[in-house]
Every structure is written in C-alpha cells, then in structure tokens.
Amino acid sequence: MKAAGGTQALERGLAVLEAIAEAPANGVRLSDVAERCGLEPPTAHRLVAALERYGFVGRVGDSKRLGLGPKLFQLASLSEDQGGLVAAARPGLVRLASYSGDCMFLMARSGFDAVCLDRQDGEYTIRSLTGHIGGATPLGLGPGSTTILAHLPKDEREAILAANRRRIEALGHALPSEDDLARIREHGYCHEISRSIAGIVGAAVPILTPKGRPIAALAIGATEARLPEPRLAAVIARMREEASLLSLAIANSRTAMRS
Incomplete structure (x- = not known):
C-alpha cells in the first residue's frame, strides 16, 4: 500500500x-x-x-x-543527451571560443528566465551574469537573454517584461524598450556594456527556427578592450554563421525525425 x-x-x-x-x-x-x-x-x-x-x-x-x-532547465543543461541542443551546438561554440579567444555561451529560455546551457572559455576568462552552466538570468537582462526575448511574439514579450520588471530593476537595470528589441531584430544581434560587471561587454545572436521562433542564443562575453567596434563586427559575423549552421542542422534533424 x-x-x-x-x-x-x-x-x-x-x-x-x-x-x-x-x-x-x-x-x-x-x-x-x-x-x-x-x-x-x-x-x-x-x-x-x-x-x-x-x-x-x-x-x-x-x-x-x-x-x-529554473531547476528543470538546470537539470536538463547537465544532461549528456547527445541528440540534444547542447551536443549539437558544442562544436560551433568551441570554434567560436578558439576564433575569438573569449568566453562563448549557449543560452536557452527557461520560462521567464534564460539559462546557460553551455560555456566554452577561450584564452580570456570573465565573470558573467549567469556565472556558470545552469545559471539563470531574467529574460530581458543580458545580451543572450534579451536576444531571445526580442524574437518572441509581441504579446509574449510584454507578459514576460511585466513579470520580470521588479527583478530586473532590483538589479539596477532598466527594461529593454520595444524600440530596443526592434533594433535587435533589425540588426540581427544584441550588444551591451554590462552595468553589473565593470569593464565587461557582451553580444549575442539568435538561433531561430525556419519560422523565426527563437530556439536559443549564442553569446560572447569579453572585456571592453578586447571587443572594440571593428572586432565586434567580425566576431558577430562568425557567430551568425555558426547560428545559421545550427538552425539548419536542427531543422534537418526534426524533419528526419518526422519522416
């Protein structure tokens, strides 16, 4: 019994x-x-x-x-499922860390948060908002998180920001505006100077489904001295290439599973 x-x-x-x-x-x-x-x-x-x-x-x-x-997603991030997003993204994350020499992150949505699913350090290691694999940050705080948010439907974005407002403001940050999010979608990336960790900048690009729904984001964290505008453009171009390859691989994998 x-x-x-x-x-x-x-x-x-x-x-x-x-x-x-x-x-x-x-x-x-x-x-x-x-x-x-x-x-x-x-x-x-x-x-x-x-x-x-x-x-x-x-x-x-x-x-x-x-x-x-976030516990569900933190547990998932520790999984060694070779058919999952982490395994699919890791080769590209390693290539980006090797190319840039800086810290690269794979971020994915977890309810009202974004969770760090994977991290690859280059020659220069930094502190980050998420801190470690499995760490979370509210959607709308940090480049990877904000990139994911920007590509969600408008009503979903508004509900998330309303729910996260006090959490983000309590950390000394302002919520991204609709204009901010529109610029991210227009430019294809998010670039931020950290207000939480002095001297650190970050950038992120989305990993999207064929219909434009965000799957995750690739992000870089570096010191301001290591990521000036000319170098930023080159790094983001490489990040977008890897994101496109990953989006295509995921779409092909899902098509194969349905057939």
Missing part, C-alpha cells in the same frame, strides 16, 4: 507540473491547476509547495500565479 501511495503522489505531482508547464506566459492560478488535475485544493497546495521548495515551480513576478522554475 505504501508503494502504491507513493506512486500516486508522484503521478499527481507530475500532472501538476505538466499543467503548470502548459500555462500561458503570465502563469496559472493554483485553483485552476487543482481543477484541471481533479485534485482537492489542499492536495494541490501541498504538491505545489513541494515542487516550489525544490525549484521546479516558481511564482510569476510578485503574483501568486505559478510558472516553471
């Missing part, structure tokens, strides 16, 4: 997690999760509280609405 009870609790917890994962960008109410999963409110509350303690679920901004927490 104890094993059956444990299995039932696990199945209920997974159902709750799935319900939250399928919620809109502004999250979902606990009462709606309980109704969808056929649970009594106290049971749903206990399951959500447990998932929240372990970082699988989080609150959206300052509201009580529920969204996925």
Whole structure:
C-alpha cells in the first residue's frame, strides 16, 4: 500500500507540473491547476509547495500565479543527451571560443528566465551574469537573454517584461524598450556594456527556427578592450554563421525525425 501511495503522489505531482508547464506566459492560478488535475485544493497546495521548495515551480513576478522554475532547465543543461541542443551546438561554440579567444555561451529560455546551457572559455576568462552552466538570468537582462526575448511574439514579450520588471530593476537595470528589441531584430544581434560587471561587454545572436521562433542564443562575453567596434563586427559575423549552421542542422534533424 505504501508503494502504491507513493506512486500516486508522484503521478499527481507530475500532472501538476505538466499543467503548470502548459500555462500561458503570465502563469496559472493554483485553483485552476487543482481543477484541471481533479485534485482537492489542499492536495494541490501541498504538491505545489513541494515542487516550489525544490525549484521546479516558481511564482510569476510578485503574483501568486505559478510558472516553471529554473531547476528543470538546470537539470536538463547537465544532461549528456547527445541528440540534444547542447551536443549539437558544442562544436560551433568551441570554434567560436578558439576564433575569438573569449568566453562563448549557449543560452536557452527557461520560462521567464534564460539559462546557460553551455560555456566554452577561450584564452580570456570573465565573470558573467549567469556565472556558470545552469545559471539563470531574467529574460530581458543580458545580451543572450534579451536576444531571445526580442524574437518572441509581441504579446509574449510584454507578459514576460511585466513579470520580470521588479527583478530586473532590483538589479539596477532598466527594461529593454520595444524600440530596443526592434533594433535587435533589425540588426540581427544584441550588444551591451554590462552595468553589473565593470569593464565587461557582451553580444549575442539568435538561433531561430525556419519560422523565426527563437530556439536559443549564442553569446560572447569579453572585456571592453578586447571587443572594440571593428572586432565586434567580425566576431558577430562568425557567430551568425555558426547560428545559421545550427538552425539548419536542427531543422534537418526534426524533419528526419518526422519522416
């Protein structure tokens, strides 16, 4: 009986997690999760509280609405699945780190955050906003994160920025404007001087599906002295080449899987 009870609790917890994962960008109410999963409110509350303690679920901004927490994506980033995004992107990330001599990052969306899935250091190692593989930053803060945000649909961008406003402002940053995001889409990259880490600059390019949906972003972090305008243009050109190759490889892989 104890094993059956444990299995039932696990199945209920997974159902709750799935319900939250399928919620809109502004999250979902606990009462709606309980109704969808056929649970009594106290049971749903206990399951959500447990998932929240372990970082699988989080609150959206300052509201009580529920969204996925970064723990799921941090665990995924540590996976050695050779068919995944990390494995597909790693050769290009290594080439870019070798070419530039600077730190290169693979960033992907995690709910209202962007998570560092991979990092390759060149000759010059720096501190970064995410800090390490598995580290997260709110969407709209940092070049990789902001590049992903810029390529999301407008209503999704607005909901994310509304949810992340206080988190970003608490870190001493302003939210990117629609004009800022439009320029990123127009130019094909984001370039920022860090306000959190003195002397550090970053740039990022998107990895897109054929329909323009962001899969992830390739980003570089370097000192201001190492990334002046002329060199920045050359590095971004190489980053865009690698992003295009990766987008094509992912599209071909998905086509092959469907056939």
